């Protein structure tokens with residue numbers, strides 16, 4: 001018990017604390033019971049810790065089941081991304097000269113009078129009014145530099161007028177010293193800090209150093225929120241404490257109103273660190289690690305980065321170049337904490353072959369170039385890329401997975417089961433195989449990830465149902481539909497927190513509808529098969 005722990009109910013010295021969040025203190029069990037109704041709204045199954053490597057981070061204070069909501073919170077601050085076309089500063093959606101009107105006070109173009117009055121618009125509106133001249137935005141549809149300062153300005157406003165929010169924001173990591181001297185730092189100094197000081201005439205109110213620290217806080221802590229087009233960014237309080245892991249045990253999504261929802265992606269034990277993935281989990285190890293170093297200023301040492309085989313998936317592996325060998329090449333480690341790209345040699349797991357890091361890089365660059373130049377949306381191109389490069393890469397290699405996912409979208413680009421009726425048996429078989437292989441890979445590589453797996457399971461249920469439908473025997477049809485139902489139920493569970501604004505949210509809605517339809521069909525077949533008892 002700390003010296004000043006006081007009972008939430010009577011303010012007397014407290015000996016007990018909430019076993020879940022460890023935040024609320026009580027003098028006795030009786031008072032803890034009395035306070036539960038009140039406390040349960042704030043009680044969370046984790047506690048913030050701190051150490052030299054991670055800074056602040058979060059540990060579970062009790063066991064958490066997959067799918068459980070761990071945290072839901074609204075942003076401390078939100079605003080346009082740093083690089084953006086002109087957007088309405090009330091709702092952050094793209095605008096043009098025809099669907100916007102300048103704010104009557106400050107001149108920033110807004111999409112409606114409602115947005116003009118939005119509380120989030122107050123900071124830039126006030127600072128623009130105070131400078132004495134309205135702003136005039138004339139170029140729409142292209143990146144506009146004036147917008148890069150808005151989110152930073154909104155944070156600075158908290159410092160001046162809303163100290164409670166500022167207190168939370170200023171504690172966030174900025175990596176200010178490490179950022180100094182980088183190209184991005186210099187660009188932001190000119191484009192954001194100098195713009196704020198000169199255009200808004202705020203010299204004397206804020207210093208350049210202070211503005212640059214805020215720029216660092218935005219870089220390190222903001223989340224891209226894909227609910228608007230273009231996406232906007234937001235900073236959350238407790239969510240900012242979640243550490244990164246390339247095989248994270250938590251998964252994030254957003255509510256329709258821009259709140260963030262963190263759910264458990266895997267079973268979590270009391271005392272486990274809670275993590276989300278700051279980068280694209282379907283990038284190769286070298287790319288993920290460099291991206292994290294560049295954007296978040298740390299070298300990742302998670303279990304996935306430490307294991308070159310990435311849980312035995314061989315997600316970054318090349319085929320051995322000896323035509324008689326069936327082995328795969330990988331480096332002994334990817335942990336090269338330098339940016340000089342010298343790298344390590346790659347060794348075959350079956351024969352003594354070695355490939356220099358230079359040759360590997362050259363090969364990967366060539367394949368990457370081919371991939372980026374490949375015409376999009378063409379099934380034949382995807383198949384040909386896979387055929388060509390399965391000769392050189394492990395079938396689970398990230399380049400092939402990228403194209404396999406694209407191919408699956410093309411041949412299985414369906415929102416309901418019936419659309420698969422149009423494809424031939426060969427493509428249906430390919431569709432099934434792709435779904436099964438990709439699901440197995442994702443389950444193993446990133447077990448806490450939900451969106452990709454939910455999407456793949458949705459596709460798989462449609463393919464399984466269609467494959468069953470093509471069989472003559474009612475028994476097989478029935479068994480296939482039962483299997484499709486089980487798969488779809490899993491997709492529904494994974495996608496249930498996705499907002500309707502996102503593809504995954506729409507898919508969830510479709511999955512729920514399909515599930516109902518499937519249940520009816522199964523029931524009808526079951527009855528027709530002569531058994532009246534309900535299968536469900």
Ligand SMILES: C[S@@+](CC[C@H](N)C(=O)[O-])C[C@H]1O[C@@H](n2cnc3c(N)ncnc32)[C@H](O)[C@@H]1O
Nearest residue numbers: 053054055056172173221240241243244296298
């Ligand atoms: C969003 S913040 C997380 C909260 C932060 N630790 C704090 O004290 O405010 C991101 C920063 O945390 C640190 N961090 C997060 N995950 C890490 C990891 N897996 N390894 C090392 N540092 C990490 C890095 O400094 C990173 O830039």
